[in-house]
Structure formats: structure tokens, C-alpha cells
Amino acid sequence: MDDVVKEFVIESRENLDQLDLDIVALERDPSQKEVLARVFRAVHTLKGTCGFFGFARLERLTHAGETLLGRLRDGDLALNAEMTTALLSFGDAVRAILGDVETLGTD
Numbered sequence: 001m002d003d004v005v006k007e008f009v010i011e012s013r014e015n016l017d018q019l020d021l022d023i024v025a026l027e028r029d030p031s032q033k034e035v036l037a038r039v040f041r042a043v044h045t046l047k048g049t050c051g052f053f054g055f056a057r058l059e060r061l062t063h064a065g066e067t068l069l070g071r072l073r074d075g076d077l078a079l080n081a082e083m084t085t086a087l088l089s090f091g092d093a094v095r096a097i098l099g100d101v102e103t104l105g106t107d
Helices: 003-028 033-053 056-073 081-104
Strands: none
Touching: 003 033, 003 081, 033 056, 056 081
């Protein structure tokens, strides 16, 4: 695996660890706009980097996550237990695809 892609995988996993913590924090207090903004930025950055590397499957997944987070950020939706579970599952799915990138070099 290319060193740049390896660094992408490592950094993405670190960001996903923080994302999990932030989602749990938002579950406790959904009014934390700065936390929601941080989650959105992390997913947005991940999506953009996937596009750069041509990881189309991962890009589609992160685009869906970004869309949900954008609607939460804009106040179109209110975070509830089902969305929290979905966002945590989203993180797990991204990790699984990152595993493919790490072992296969592609998503």
C-alpha cells in the first residue's frame, strides 16, 4: 500500500475514534453545535479525500453520512436514538471499508 494511502487510513481511523466519542456526547446533549460541526467536518474531509483517491464506495457512504449530519447541523432534523445508532453504525461501516483499503488497496 502506498505510504500516502496508509497515512489516510491511520488518520481516518483516529478521526473515527473521535467521531464515536462526539456522537455519544451529542446523544447526551444534542445542543452542542460545536461538537456537531466537528463531526460534520471530519466526515466532509473524509469524503473529499476518498474522492481524491478514487475510493468511490467509501465516498458514497461518507456522502450519505455527511448529508444526515448536514441536516442535523442545519436544524432540519433533531438527533434521536435511532440516528445516534445509525451514525455509530456508519462509523463501523467506514472502518470496515478502510480495512479493505488497507488489505486490498481498494474499497
